[in-house]
Amino acid sequence: MLKKMAHFIVQRGRIIEKFFIAMTILCAVCYPFVGVNYDLSKYLPDFAPTKQALDVMEQEFGYPGMARIMVKDVTLPEARTIRQRISRVDGVDLVVGPDLAANVYSTDAFIKNSLTDRFYKDGNAVYQIIFEDGDSDASTHKAINEIYGIVGKDRGCFAGSAVSSKERQESITREIAMAIGMAVVIIWLILTLTTTSWFEPFLFILVMAVAIVLNMGSNIMFGRISFFTFSTAAILQLAVSMDYSIFLLHTYTAIKQSGVDSRPAMEAAIEKSCSSILASGATTIVGFLVIALMKFTIGRDVGFVLTKGIVCSLVTVLFLMPTLILRFDKKIEKTAHRSFLPPLDGLGKLMYRIRIPVLAAAAFCAVPCYFGQSMNYFYYGDDALGSGPGTRVYEDSRAIEDVFGKSNVIIAMVPNGNVIKERRLTEELEDQEFIDYALSMAGTLPQGIPESFLPESVTKQLRTGSYARILISMENREESSYSFQCSEKLTEIVKKYYPEDSYVIGMTPTTMDIRDILTDDYNRVSIISLAGVALVVMLTFHSVMVPVLVIIPIEVAIYLNMTIPYIIGDSMVYIGYIIVSCLQLGATIDYSILMTNNYMEFRETMGSRDAAVTAIAKSAISILTSGGILTVVGYLLYFTSSIQAISQVGRLVGRGALLSMILVLSLLPALLAAFDKPIRRQQQRAVERRARRMARPGKQTCREVQE
CATH class of the missing domain: 1.20.1640.10 (Multidrug efflux transporter AcrB transmembrane domain)
Incomplete structure (x- = not known):
């Protein structure tokens, strides 16, 4: 079987080359249409409380992205105007900031403006923005660009998960291209030192480039892959799979130097190296497939793509590379050099x-x-995904925290039906020392004023037909032991008032x-x-x-x-x-x-x-x-x-x-x-067992013949 395959590969080289050229072009065309997901919560299994909460919120209010923006050197009237302009941007659902009440209640008679001091300090204004769509949606990023225009990039500081997602998407492709470009140059230098021909490194890199394009373009079968996979799959495939092609070429060279002609030498090289290459690939595939067994399904995403990458590399090395070696055999010989x-x-x-x-x-x-x-x-x-020190998002986040402190936004959703209970819940939440504010329709509307007085465009931000939304800001980081304790306490309070059908959503519960x-x-x-x-x-x-x-x-x-x-x-x-x-x-x-x-x-x-x-x-x-x-x-x-x-x-x-x-x-x-002696004893016993197994059918056949 292996001998027939090797003969087919050597004799049908032109057909194989045409097939790989067609598949490479097809996958290159498909590559730009592979979506990239930047939201870790999408990979939570269905049994996770956050996943269930997100499904309900997406149905009732949408799946909101969030941002926190600070404007420097601004008067309070200017800050109110900026907030009103931001609130009118397409894609923006709710803006919490200076003069919040004037936006919610259309006349000054209903203004309850106790939050203003928390959003305006020393000539700086801060806004908590909730978008209609998710952090990585195109509509959210378009809205952020409009907000940049309203605020001015030099005048404002921009932070939050939506801003981070936008910056990641814009930088990730550039960074991948830079990393792969540098990797190709350095890998070429390494291969030049360890091979004996100037042309061999180019051949290795060409074969791996084809395998990478096949893998990344064929990801269109998944629709979307994670940003983690998108960032690492190509370059890791390049590094992990390179030795397959090196082993095949070295095997061919050794056989050819023994006096065998090119085509028979290649057939022998494929036969001799195939089992070793497949065994090497198998151990790598096992490691990657196991990642796919994670319940947190980003592992499935990473595992399947990397496994597919190894398969693409194995197929490319075993089928395409032999034809390329034979095609460029004379060039490899002409560019030979002594080992460095x-x-x-x-x-x-x-x-x-x-x-x-x-x-x-x-x-x-x-x-x-x-x-x-x-x-x-x-x-x-999300803290694990954030931009590192020295980036604009990182520095802006620290600048906002220096003036207004930390803000960890949590959304609680509770069933409609009892305004008094909703108000008491809001008041108890605000009494907690780790909570900056809790904003709900029942908690903010003055007593005696019916919600029917308010326009639907206002009420839909905090209430639907089935659920009320409470916007809560905790004064801590999104991820720390203290944040986890506070989130558990917050959830406990919500469940005390609404034991069933209530949900707590945010970066901390998700984490x-x-x-x-x-x-x-x-x-x-x-x-x-x-x-x-x-x-x-x-x-x-x-x-x-x-x-x-x-x-x-x-x-x-x-x-x-x-x-x-x-x-x-x-x-x-x-x-x-x-x-x-x-x-x-x-x-x-x-x-x-x-x-x-x-x-x-x-x-x-x-x-x-x-x-x-x-x-x-x-x-x-x-x-x-x-x-x-x-x-x-x-x-x-x-x-x-x-x-x-x-x-x-x-x-x-x-x-x-x-x-x-x-x-x-x-x-x-x-x-x-x-452990040399125990190893040799075990191998000797294995050889003896194999010999007995091979001999046993023969003995049975002899007996059958005698009978």
Whole structure:
């Protein structure tokens, strides 16, 4: 079967090339039509309280985006005029700010203006804006642009989830293009150092570019993907899949140098390398598919897209790359150069010499790092996605907080029917020390004044036929232990008055739901990921002990990678914590498999010491090439992305790849040499069992013939 496939690929190269050209063009055309979602709450499962609350609110009031804007050097009359102009912008639902009551009640007789002091201070005015549509909707972003024109970008400070979403959408494409452009240049330099032809790096990058376009364009089948996937999938696919094409080309070159003609050499190279390439891809796919099992469905989004990316890379390498190698074979030969890297025998001897200290250090660090990784300070919600220090949104948020303090807007929805109960609830909420204000129709309208006096355009902002909306501002951050306590207290008060059919919605309640779901996800996903990769390795080596030894260096690298933020006092994005843990295991386990394969091969003719030294020397260039590319790509994301979640994931990926390289080159050979005898006994028993299984049907056939 494999031989027939290899023959077909070599003989039908032109047809294969035309097919890939057509598919690449099609996917390139589809790529701009793939939607990008920036709202984490969209990935909450249906059983989450916030998801249920959002569904009700979207049906009753819409799904509102929010912004907080401060205007500097403005008089109170000017501030009132600005608020009135903002309230008339298409897409704006409600503006809370100076002279709020004059907007709500059309004559001064009904003005209850106790909130004015909270929105105007020392010549500065602040406005809390609720939009008709979500943070990332085009109508909301159009409204924000109009507000920029009303306020003036130089005169105002703009913050809030809607503003952050708009800035993310505008910067993310630019940052991705910058990161990929820099990655291509640096990867070309790495490949130039580790290959023996000037043309080979261009060929590798061309093949990966085709695979990336196929993957990103085919995302149109999902309709929309998360901003997290959009930001990281292409560059991670480039880094993780590069070694497939390197392995195929090196195998072809070695066979050809033995005197075989080009076409037969390519057929032999496909046959010889296919199983190794597929095994390498399988471990990575297992790691990515496990991410898709998360209940917080952004994992499904990331997992499916990255898995599809690996499949696209495997198909492109096994079908398109052989035809391209044969097409450009003469050019590869003409641009050949000597290797720029010296033999790495000295590295092998050094790693073996320090094996005992390495084993001791790994044993000493493993347990503390295992517990240390879970002691990080984690971010779960929108704070994890916010723009980092130095960006306009970040600085504007701090400027507003310096003048007016923090504002964490929560919306409570309660059933209509009892105005007195609604008023009492509003008053009790305002009595809480952590609440700045609570705004409701019943709580703001003076007693004795019927709501029927007010125009429908006003009442619909705070009441529908079934629900009343209470706008609450808590004086704390959206995400902290104190915020979570305050949100729980607020929910408790609302449920006291309305035990059924009442809902509390906002960034803090959403973040609490995400926290609870993600914490459960990590425990399940990490175990399944470990078991899945171990199973693939066990089937590859026919041994129970080898998977344990192969995984140990990677797991120690993961624990150490995730513990470093705790040691240096940095915070961590929990989504990144889960995804990178699985990604690092799936992507870097190949280094361990390569090292172990080489060790087993050399162990057939050498002692354990010489086998370990030679395996390190032979594996080092491949590991340093693949790991170096992943390290560079990770740190490029870290340095180029203004989104904290993407930036931190990049740093975790880059640092994780670096640690995995170091531990595979140092710790794994020490483990293989230390457990050499048990490994060989297990493999010998596996060979004997396989021989017995193969012999048993033959014996049965002989008996049947005799009968």
